Amino acid sequence: MPRGLELLIAQTILQGFDAQYGRFLEVTSGAQQRFEQADWHAVQRAMKERIHLYDHHVGLVVEQLRCITEGKSTDAAFLLRVKQQYIALLPGYPRFEIAESFFNSVYCRLFGHRTLKPERLFIYSSQPATRLSAHPRPLAKDLEPTESWSQLLSGMLRDLPLRLPWQDLARDVQYIFRHLREHFSDDTLRQSRLQVANELFYRNKAAWLVAKLFTPHGTLPFLLPIHRSDDGELFVDTCLTTSAEASIVFGFARSYFMVYAPLPAALVEWLRELLPGKSTAELYSAIGCQKHAKTESYREYLDYITHxxxxxxxxxxxxxxxxxxxxxxxxxxxxxxxxxxxxxxxxxxxxxxxxxxxxxxxxxxxxxxxxxxxxxxxxxxxxxxxxxxxxxxxxxxxxxxxxxxxxxxxxxxxxxxxMVPLNLWLEKVDGQSLRDAIEEYGNAIRQLAAANIFPGDMLFKNFGVTRHGRVVFYDYDEICYMTEVNFRDIPPPRYPEDELASEPWYSVSPSDVFPEEFRHWLCADPRIGPLFEEMHADLFSAAYWRALQTRIRNGHVEDVYAYRRRQRFAVRFGAPEYVN
Structure with missing residues (x-):
């Protein structure tokens, strides 16, 4: 290979990453308009498109490199020189950490995941760790209650870039302040301040205001999910100020946020104080950089396995x-x-x-x-x-x-x-903990179904319990879209002998599901059956599932809350339910 080709290859890879992240930011920047227009189907399409961008651009770069090298073999020394040329391009490059992951992806695609040697890849970053904590521009603004918290909150919400009117700004400010007074003393609030992220975090039907609440006793999250009513008016749905609540909002079982982050490393460092229990991999994943999250996850694994x-x-x-x-x-x-x-x-x-x-x-x-x-x-x-x-x-x-x-x-x-497998969890809990687990399990099935997902195999062993007590599905081999399933009632027996027969007296197609049959294994345990019948008996009705299918086919997108419904302001403060 001629000398100088190494630099051309390195530049081609970095330019390919530039193109990928440019499109990533372009798709992300449309989140505000999609939210304001309540184009929830476009929200879903954008989420899928953004995930596909990375692999698409890796493929484009690989094809370019095959043309550049004309299919000739590349020896080890040549590959090392390519990496060194790439490293030389990174000191002034703002997204160096993800650019290194992109290099890894191109290399793996080009060589079919073979010859994966540390000296040829960025198993660890080539750049000093201090670069990750450098913030070349402010990511957030500081707000202090110089006159009153109500004035601070009102100004903060009015200054948001959203172009829709507020349903009742004074009411929302009052609710947020009531929440703060319920959780913090007046003396604590007088000595506290906010640091609010410049960019909103979009996901599903909400625009999240993400901030840090600095108190004399430590730093806490301050999260406001802002929703849009059917009439096109904004309202704050709740206020979350505990680490556990923030951890769930940024959890591993949720879709990635759409947040405009031209400097993802800086945003991750800012979020780290807000979410101290989250790893670097989890933070990158939360803001949509899931491929670099994979790199960080592998580094965390190597650190663990080494020690x-x-x-x-x-x-x-x-x-x-x-x-x-x-x-x-x-x-x-x-x-x-x-x-x-x-x-x-x-x-x-x-x-x-x-x-x-x-x-x-x-x-x-x-x-x-x-x-x-x-x-x-x-x-x-x-x-x-x-x-x-x-x-x-x-x-x-x-x-x-x-x-x-x-x-x-x-x-x-x-x-x-x-996670702890749900079947093992149910064996060791009783009382309110058992009741909570059964409620969570049923709610998980309902929320999956509302999102057009039928789990298929709904045995307890296929679900896990997180450290926050949430029930999460994790066995995907029988998963399918709700709209692909034919939910049927079991026909009445023709003769008394039908119920004793080893084979059903009715025809069954591969896509047929009979919700009445769920009762046989969900309610077999005498500790669990009565609780399930009390809270989730409608899951045994084919009509319930068909009604959900109708809503999905009619284009309805369900509301998804990263918190309990009882935490919503409309529920907590006895106000009329917001129209949304």
């Missing part, structure tokens, strides 16, 4: 028929590998399973489906794998394993947040 003596073990819970799931005892993630062969009752292919996981990645997860990160050629040290798990891997996924002596490579896997 632990733990061995990988099979994950607790009932063994799945499609996925082999393993983890490290103290790690907050699980690793999921598609089995080479499925149980007989699972009539599907590995490609189908991967398509289901991609569907979840692109769909609105409404706080009820865990996000996943997909990896190819994942390397594990044999001494860090328990003998029992190694035997299970060789039994269930031998075609996915490449043996490298002291290491193995798993050709493909997913990494997902670790």
């Amino acid at each position: 632990t003596s733990e061995q990988f073990i099979e994950a607790p819970g009932i063994r799945g028929m499609v996925m082999l799931v393993f983890t490290l005892p103290g790690y907050d993630r699980v690793f999921k590998v598609i089995k080479d062969r499925f149980a007989p009752q699972k009539e599907m292919s590995a490609d189908h399973v991967r398509a289901c996981y991609q569907l979840v990645k692109e769909h609105d997860r409404v706080g009820r489906m865990a996000d996943t990160q997909e990896f190819e050629n994942f390397v594990l040290e044999k001494h860090q794998i328990s003998p029992e798990l190694m035997a299970l891997l060789r039994e269930e996924v031998p075609e996915k394993i490449i043996d490298l002596g002291e290491r193995i490579v798993l050709r493909h896997l997913y990494i997902e947040r670790r």
Whole structure:
């Protein structure tokens, strides 16, 4: 290869990333207009389009590089020089950290995820960590209650860039102030101030004002979800000021925010104080940089695995028929590998399973489906794998394993947040905790269905419980759109003998679902059955599911709240329900 080609290749990759992130910002910048026009279907399309942008632009760059190199082989020394030329372009580059991830993606696509050596990739960043904390321009503005909190809040809301009128600004200011006085003393409020992000965070049907509340006792989140009524008027739906509430809003089971972030590293650093329990990977993911979040997640994994003596073990819970799931005892993630062969009752292919996981990645997860990160050629040290798990891997996924002596490579896997399987949770709780779990489980099914997702296999083992007590679905191999299902009532028996027969007396098609049958396994436990009948009996009615299908087919997009409905101002303060 001629000298000078290394620089051309490095510049081509960086220019490709520039094009990708430019389109990313362009799609993101349309969030305000989509919100103001209540174009909720455009919101869903934009979310999907933005996710696809990254892989699309990686593909374009790969094709350019194939033309530049004319298909000639590139030796190790040449590839190292390309990386060095790329590093030389980054010191003055504002989005260097994601540009490094883009380089990794291009390299992996170009070489089919082979020869993944640290010296050829950005396993760790080439740039000093101090660059991540440098804020070249203010990301937020400070507001102090010089005269009163009511005046501060009113001015803050009036100054927002939204171009719609307020339904009742004075009412909303009063509600926010009432919330603050319920949670903080007057003396604390006199000594407190806000730092408000310059950009609104858009997701679903809400525009979120995100701020930090600085008090004498520490820094707290201050979050206001702003909604649009059917009449085109703005209102604040609630105020959230606890770390747990903020963690759920920015949770791993929710869609990515649309927030204009030309300097994502600076925004992540600003959010870190607001969300101290979130990792760097989780923060990048929350603002839509999910591919760089994958890089950060892998770095966090490497840090953990380097400093632990733990061995990988099979994950607790009932063994799945499609996925082999393993983890490290103290790690907050699980690793999921598609089995080479499925149980007989699972009539599907590995490609189908991967398509289901991609569907979840692109769909609105409404706080009820865990996000996943997909990896190819994942390397594990044999001494860090328990003998029992190694035997299970060789039994269930031998075609996915490449043996490298002291290491193995798993050709493909997913990494997902670790939760307590709901079936195990239900075994150990009682009283109000049991009631809360059953309420959460039913609500998860309802919210998934309202978002046009039918879980398929709704057994308790396919759901997990987060550290905040939320129930989240995580087994996607039978997932489908609600509109693809035929919900039927079981026909009455023709003769008394029909009910005793081993086969149904009515025809059943692959897409048929009979909600009455849910009762057999959801209510089998005498501790659970009465609670489920009390709170969620309508889930056993085909009419309930068909009514949801009608709303979906009519184009209705349901409201999605990242908080309990009882936290809404309209409910808390006894006001008439806002029209929205």
